[in-house]
Amino acid sequence: xxxxxxxxxxxxxxxxxxxxxxxxxxxxxxxxxxxxxxxxxxxxxxxxxxxxxxxxxxxxxxxxxxxxxxxxxxxxxxxxxxxxxxxxxxxxxxxxxxxxxxxxxxxxxxxxxxxxxxxxxxxxxxxxxxxxxxxxxxxxxxxxxxxxxxxxxxxxxxxxxxxxxxxxxxxxxxxxxxxxxxxxxxxxxxxxxxxxxxxxxxxxxxxxxxxxxxxxxxxxxxxxxxxxxxxxxxxxxxxxxxxxxxxx
Amino acid sequence: xxxxxxxxxxxxxxxxxxxxxxxxxxxxxxxxxxxxxxxxxxxxxxxxxxxxxxxxxxxxxxxxxxxxxxxxxxxxxxxxxxxxxxxxxxxxxxxxxxxxxxxxxxxxxxxxxxxxxxxxxxxxxxxxxxxxxxxxxxxxxxxxxxxxxxxxxxxxxxxxxxxxxxxxxxxxxxxxxxxxxxxxxxxxxxxxxxxxxxxxxxxxxxxxxxxxxxxxxxxxxxxxxxxxxxxxxxxxxxxxxxxxxxxxxxxxxxxxxxxxxxxxxxxxxxxxxxxxxxxxxxxxxxxxxxxxxxxxxxxxxxxxxxxxxxxxxxxxxxx
Numbered sequence: 001x002x003x004x005x006x007x008x009x010x011x012x013x014x015x016x017x018x019x020x021x022x023x024x025x026x027x028x029x030x031x032x033x034x035x036x037x038x039x040x041x042x043x044x045x046x047x048x049x050x051x052x053x054x055x056x057x058x059x060x061x062x063x064x065x066x067x068x069x070x071x072x073x074x075x076x077x078x079x080x081x082x083x084x085x086x087x088x089x090x091x092x093x094x095x096x097x098x099x100x101x102x103x104x105x106x107x108x109x110x111x112x113x114x115x116x117x118x119x120x121x122x123x124x125x126x127x128x129x130x131x132x133x134x135x136x137x138x139x140x141x142x143x144x145x146x147x148x149x150x151x152x153x154x155x156x157x158x159x160x161x162x163x164x165x166x167x168x169x170x171x172x173x174x175x176x177x178x179x180x181x182x183x184x185x186x187x188x189x190x191x192x193x194x195x196x197x198x199x200x201x202x203x204x205x206x207x208x209x210x211x212x213x214x215x216x217x218x219x220x221x222x223x224x225x226x227x228x229x230x231x232x233x234x235x236x237x238x239x240x241x242x243x244x245x246x247x248x
Numbered sequence: 249x250x251x252x253x254x255x256x257x258x259x260x261x262x263x264x265x266x267x268x269x270x271x272x273x274x275x276x277x278x279x280x281x282x283x284x285x286x287x288x289x290x291x292x293x294x295x296x297x298x299x300x301x302x303x304x305x306x307x308x309x310x311x312x313x314x315x316x317x318x319x320x321x322x323x324x325x326x327x328x329x330x331x332x333x334x335x336x337x338x339x340x341x342x343x344x345x346x347x348x349x350x351x352x353x354x355x356x357x358x359x360x361x362x363x364x365x366x367x368x369x370x371x372x373x374x375x376x377x378x379x380x381x382x383x384x385x386x387x388x389x390x391x392x393x394x395x396x397x398x399x400x401x402x403x404x405x406x407x408x409x410x411x412x413x414x415x416x417x418x419x420x421x422x423x424x425x426x427x428x429x430x431x432x433x434x435x436x437x438x439x440x441x442x443x444x445x446x447x448x449x450x451x452x453x454x455x456x457x458x459x460x461x462x463x464x465x466x467x468x469x470x471x472x473x474x475x476x477x478x479x480x481x482x483x484x485x486x487x488x489x490x491x492x493x494x495x496x497x498x499x500x501x502x503x504x505x506x507x508x509x510x511x512x513x514x515x516x517x518x519x520x521x522x523x524x525x526x527x528x529x530x531x532x533x534x535x536x537x538x539x540x541x542x543x544x545x546x547x548x549x550x551x552x553x554x555x556x557x558x559x560x561x562x563x564x565x566x567x
Binding site for chain 2: 009093246
């Protein structure tokens, strides 16, 4: 019970940290503006499709998160190391993993909140037509899991450096890799090699491949496990990195 | 309460701390002295469990810091170097957060925060964001955080660094008062602080303990310890030294300065001179001149510090 209380305390502080600075509001506004822009203005947009679905909304999420999630995650550990508060935090009677999970959960809740604030599109599509709300809910779930995956990677890269910019760039690169290996032009190129197993292997590493079923309303346990595994792995690595810094 | 045995820490091939052992009991204030980069902070970071030692054993209140860190950390209050604080929080929020992490919740938490706010004079900035505070207040906020759970052990890394003289005085008083019931380790560059606050001091240089003892014992190691300073008027320096060199148990005499017809002479004893024997002998030898001043010197800590940590230049400095 004690560890849950510690995680809660750390998560609460971290979440408070977002809202006591302009970061949270700037992030939310940009996120909402961009999702709106992509949904209603890009090629193949909401109105052109003439369907009561949010496909045009969700299909941009892997790309939007690519840049926005690392912004949320980059400060988590880099800032602690730069200011020196990490010394304060880790000499309190808490374990490193409690701190890691607490920080991760706080940021994930923050991303979930931002995602929840897109509810007007949900209302709009329900007002204009009668969409399959099950599909929409599954898509939201997939989107949240994908955001968590990007976030865990950002946490990990944030622990690598005390410079937030460096952390941001490394995390974008890793996430870009996870997106690209399921991106049709890339998989198309691999198909030409005529080795189907290579295509399968590479594209199964991609968040695109595992996010796509959610947008058709399919919540497959394998996709959920994929996201959770990456989150778990990234947070574990986060712990290893923090320990290695302290070991000198 | 704190027991450190044979503690070592290597960063790559560089040995930052090399075989340090000491122990601190309740009611003791241990001063940690040493030049910059001597390994003071590294030792403290190991004691508080921030970095694991490469070798050696640390036990705090009977708990092994490496094998059983959580109960050991519960007993410790720690003020890291440069007093880091979360700059996006208010003073109250920050202290509340630290109290919660130390296991204080609800009413206990409120009481603990009020107690340290009073002790560290933080009422006026309680609702202010930490990044708007002056350095002194920030420092005190971090100090308040270290005593929030009334720990048995306090580890303070340069607690008075960057404070003005009044604040230094306050913090020293606080440390001395708390030292009656707690085991305290603190590091400092300021030698007078050691004399004012510590019951015992350790000098660390290049990762090793090079001297330890009470401040008085350390001072006695000084070449000046036990020397007698005589100020006489109406006499030439050479005349005086000649006379004084025949004083029993005087090893050598040295003219410190000569001006306005007065001579300052320092007489060093042959052996340890504590009971004022040398001073009496000097007085007898000098009785035909007018003695203006005569006293036995205690020795100076900064001189001991220099002679221990900087052997080659120290000799030049004292001669």
